[in-house]
Amino acid sequence: MFGKWILKICVSIVLFWIANVQAIPPGYYITDLGTLEGDFQSRAYGINDAGQVVGRSVPQGQDLGRAFLWESGTMTDLGTLGGDYSEAYDINNSGQVIGWAKNSSARSHAFLWENGTMTDLGTLGGDHSIAYGINNLGHIVGLAENSSARSHAFLWENGTMTDLGTLGGVHSIAYGINDACQVAGNSLVYTGISGQNSRAFLWESGTMNSIGTLGGDDSYGRGINNSGQIVGYSDIDGYPTYYHAFLWDNDQMIDLGTLGGRQFSKANAINDYGQVVGTSQETAFLWESGTIVNLNDLLIDGFGWTLYEATAINNSGQIVGYGEINGEEHGFLMTPIPEPSTLALTVYGACLLKKRKKIFVKS
Numbered sequence: 001m002f003g004k005w006i007l008k009i010c011v012s013i014v015l016f017w018i019a020n021v022q023a024i025p026p027g028y029y030i031t032d033l034g035t036l037e038g039d040f041q042s043r044a045y046g047i048n049d050a051g052q053v054v055g056r057s058v059p060q061g062q063d064l065g066r067a068f069l070w071e072s073g074t075m076t077d078l079g080t081l082g083g084d085y086s087e088a089y090d091i092n093n094s095g096q097v098i099g100w101a102k103n104s105s106a107r108s109h110a111f112l113w114e115n116g117t118m119t120d121l122g123t124l125g126g127d128h129s130i131a132y133g134i135n136n137l138g139h140i141v142g143l144a145e146n147s148s149a150r151s152h153a154f155l156w157e158n159g160t161m162t163d164l165g166t167l168g169g170v171h172s173i174a175y176g177i178n179d180a181c182q183v184a185g186n187s188l189v190y191t192g193i194s195g196q197n198s199r200a201f202l203w204e205s206g207t208m209n210s211i212g213t214l215g216g217d218d219s220y221g222r223g224i225n226n227s228g229q230i231v232g233y234s235d236i237d238g239y240p241t242y243y244h245a246f247l248w249d250n251d252q253m254i255d256l257g258t259l260g261g262r263q264f265s266k267a268n269a270i271n272d273y274g275q276v277v278g279t280s281q282e283t284a285f286l287w288e289s290g291t292i293v294n295l296n297d298l299l300i301d302g303f304g305w306t307l308y309e310a311t312a313i314n315n316s317g318q319i320v321g322y323g324e325i326n327g328e329e330h331g332f333l334m335t336p337i338p339e340p341s342t343l344a345l346t347v348y349g350a351c352l353l354k355k356r357k358k359i360f361v362k363s
Contacts, residue, residue, distance in 0.1 A: 041328055048093045
């Protein structure tokens with residue numbers, strides 16, 4: 001009899017939590033990623049589904065630093081291509097890392113790092129290149145100078161760098177690529193009225209198409225998920241100080257708003273569940289299902305932190321970026337606590353297990 005009452009109580013808790021789950025924002029634990037030994041500041045730029053994080057660590061008094069890989073509390077210097085500096089921007093689920101590094105000629109070249117080895121990806125005929133995104137197949141995108149010293153978006157695959165072209169202007173840049181080899185970025189385009197403006201684009205199967213703006217003159221694509229949803233930011237009325245984060249889905253660009261006021265927000269990344277992260281008014285945000293939330297308000301152990309920008313989110317909902325702690329700028333990793341529905345089902349399962357054990361003993 002007592003066991004039945006316990007089970008009824010558990011069911012009531014489950015139903016209450018599930019009914020109210022949408023009203024309860026998730027909470028996050030935060031991890032200070034620290035810096036490489038002797039450095040002063042760090043920023044985290046990319047994370048994979050295993051929770052490996054990449055970014056840069058910078059010595060005090062300098063603007064440039066070294067690319068790092070952080071895993072299970074340990075930060076590793078990934079080195080350079082022979083020069084002094086490097087930065088890592090993305091990592092896939094195989095642990096391949098991409099970014100840029102100075103070579104022995106002090107030129108910045110895109111790199112692929114894997115298993116302790118950093119490989120120079122070259123350029124499109126010019127001096128410099130930067131890699132910004134990598135998918136789980138090892139395809140890499142970024143920008144590279146051509147022989148005319150113009151920067152074009154590129155796709156690197158199996159040792160070959162391909163120029164993705166532009167929307168008609170002189171420059172383009174690719175930031176994100178999904179596992180279907182769809183690419184997001186932005187390109188200059190001739191408008192005929194105000195000269196050249198920037199347009200966010202979707203590139204696929206050899207064709208680059210503009211995805212429009214939020215009503216202003218310019219837009220910038222930053223991230224893409226495996227459903228082909230693109231995030232970035234766009235000016236909303238032609239004034240360069242009024243930019244809003246957007247989500248582009250099914251040929252529609254949705255304004256994600258800001259954390260207050262109308263001036264500025266920027267979306268950096270989106271995971272396969274449609275969760276978007278970025279910054280608004282120099283404050284890190286999470287956007288999900290129509291709601292934009294200040295990530296500082298979701299920390300359950302974040303005393304002393306001020307989170308400035310969220311740069312990436314994986315499919316477990318872990319978020320990386322950078323903020324200030326104890327007067328220093330450090331990269332962070334935010335890990336969500338279990339959702340209320342998950343906790344409820346766990347309690348329910350425990351109740352059922354306990355009841356079954358009692359039945360087994362009685363029999």
